Amino acid sequence: MATSEPRATGGDQDPNSANLRPPSGRFLQKNNSLDEKGRLAGQKNLLSCDNSDRDARFRHTETDFSNLFARDLLPAKNGEEPTIQFLLEVVDILTNYVKKTFDRSTKVLDFHHPHQLLEGMEGFNLELSDQPESLEQILVDCRDTLKYGVRTGHPRFFNQLSSGLDIIGLAGEWLTSTANTNMFTYEIAPVFVLMEQLTLKKMREMIGWPGGEGDGLFSPGGAISNMYSVMIARYKYFPEVKTKGMSAAPRLVLFTSEHSHYSIKKAGAALGFGTENVILLSTDERGRVIPADLEAKIIDAKQKGYVPLFVNATAGSTVYGAFDPINEIADICEKYNLWLHVDGAWGGGLLMSRQHRHKLSGVERANSVTWNPHKMMGVPLQCSAILVREKGILAGCNSMCAGYLFQPDKQYDVTYDTGDKAIQCGRHVDIFKFWLMWKAKGTIGFEQHIDKCLDLSQYLYNKIKNREGYEMVFDGVPQHTNVCFWYIPPSLRGMPDGDERREKLHRVAPKIKAMMMESGTTMVGYQPQGTKVNFFRMVVSNSAATQSDIDFLIDEIERLGHDL
Template sequence: MGSMRKNWFHSLPNEALHAEFLQDVSKLLLKEAVFAGTQRKNPVVRFHDPDHLYDLLNLTPTEKPATHTELLKAICDTINFSVKTGHPYFINQLFSSQRDGLGCAPKLVMFASEDAHYSVHKMAALLGLGEQNVCSVQTDKTGRMDSLYLESQVQRIIATGAVPFMVVATAGTTVLGAFDPLPAIADVCTKYNLWFHVDAAWGGGLLFSRTHHHKLIGLDRADSVVWNPHKLLAAPQQCSMLLVRHPNIIKACHACNATYLFQKDKFYDVSIDFGDKYLQCGRRADVFKFWFMWKAKGSIGFEEHVNALMDCASYITTSLRQRPSFKLVLEPEFINVCFWYIPQSLQGLQEQPDFNEKLHKIAPRMKELMMRKGSMMISYQPLQSLPNFFRFVVQNSGVTHQDVDYFLDELDRLGADL
């Protein structure tokens, strides 16, 4: 590590470090995948038994980053051992479910905090559970699910004769970046025999940081976890994982055993044909991006990236406090730094009855100004009864303290006359 350049882990392209590598990757893709991979004289697949392939591809992630030569070899091997679906002799699957349904189920109710992602409600609607059967659990003043309230709601639902079946906890809420108390929620799930799902889409990347991974204590008790490396770890969109504790349950839920696609009488071990496990049929292997990044950065690289983001959030917080026009919504726990911009015209007027109404209009107006000027983009939103506020969420570890100063100066410039 000693000989490594400073900031080598930043999620920003650096011409001196990356230009030659990207040119080499492009050349390799063109040569091996596009041209060699589609020539009739070359094989459609270089078949190896899956166990052997595991060794050949050197799949296990490492602590330290791989060298460019090793990364090029990893890409070359991946191409080499992949089925060449663009080959003219590839005439296979096209690359371009449970029986009773809810009809025989009692009324099923699930629980999620009032700050959980909207996808929980969408999922309930799509599955036919009904959005009104998502019980919204109160949060405390830091945005964390109140586990005592959760238990009281579970008891209330049982008393109505309905059946609670799942709690969705969030590790890193979308707006405030709060971490629900996973151990206490896990205890409720164990007590009432509920499925414990953790939405760690945003916060899951903290697992890489030895300084910050304590926020995810209790994650190991989950029945299922969703984690999106395309968020905190800055993997290219889209790269989302669902990890499930119970072996075979996904297959049992989803497999349709369509014999015209998932033949059982193949010459190799069909238990590693995963296609039928998924909801969709023809999709690419998004996990490759994560695996390749992990190889390139090593666990250490992801750790440095995450720590740099947390440091940046703490710098933003300290800087905001020193500026009279900025007011924190709450003490940040994660990368989400939420704040109001209070222009001079509104300062000192907090007690006036229409203060919140006026403040609510400031962030959208400033967003419009920044977008029309093209100087930067920062998102804003209301939350529960709070008027619109900005949410500063840095996912790019290449953002420097000077960049933060620029953001705050620019906000001051845009908001000065409002």
């Protein structure tokens, strides 16, 4: 881009500026030539200032984008007007999308198979080419991209742990991308670095670490946050691994529940422990770790000559929403001197609720905590924090002191530069949207959101627990918003338990899900777990969902599944 640029300070002439504009590329100017008069009618006050604020207010007018190209936008000479009009046109598309997202008369998605989209839907061509497209086509591309996507903010989208579309968070993301900076130094992200520091402290206070002391970072997601926890634990007990590698340590083992997120295993593989050294812990029927099993496996590992290092307790498991008993696990970790990590990617948000935070009782005894505001707290993706009780260990583990980035001789207090604590170099600004949401809602706003989601899932649980055609995957009120159940079509209701029924039941949820997606009415996840055949996992984190949407989901499952 930038084939012609403003020359406010004058002087230099870009020799290429003339021939870079193709013959068809017309330029939007204040002094319109006669032949453009018709097209530009009504555009005279394109940039109108209708109040006395320091910032001029832009007026959105009709613009013909068919002869405008990216090269006509800022920093091009006279690019300001087309730039503002183009951005306002995009915003028009986006605000319409937002409006429809919350409208139950619109579909959650308009499903197409990969080959259909690849072949090009009504002119929506995904292929890239050497030559530029007009801005008009770019706007069409934006509309089509949204049209064939999935409305994750729709009140009936229940498919993932992250759902909903928070308006304040959205505004925060728009600002973040406009600021387009990087978290690694205070120098280029002063405000965001401080917001991160204050917000992490607040989160540590909620965890219960004295004075909110400790350390932390926002990372690109829960899997990376969990990976940090394993790295830090290893550095704490075997700091020489940083320089000498895993051969400097004995055979180290990690413990995590068989219901825990696969990222602990991924971290085990990536960091050089090996997945065989990630020992899976048995759970009770509700998916919670059995502490005695942990202790038995620690003893077993020690007897084999291995060195237990790290225990992950899950606060809100992915499928069952189970909370491992942190206090009992912490007792064992203290007894055997192990690092305790709490993976609260999904359940961490419950710390904001006075009614539900007891489910994480003992979290203050953890050495590190993963907590993803982009899940239960409705913050737009991505927003995940790794929080660490011991100060300095994150930097100790990861710092390489790259002189070209982290100069010690800057004029400000360089302890605010966060880059060397991270395994990343550049780091996206994930804090602002979260900070802004916290400002706009207050802690009580998050609490109300969480309490409401949990109320809704209890509503679902109460509705189906004794309903004909439903079987719960586990008994009792769910700990989190996860409600796991089988829908049993009439054809299977009388059938005795056995392989045939199991095989048939295994195929029910995928079939219903496929029909749901094809009709576009709602989305909910399913999966098998252990020996249990495919069941639905309903989760609520979407702030737009109401009891009527829960009712709708159940009606829809029955409508689609009745004749299976």
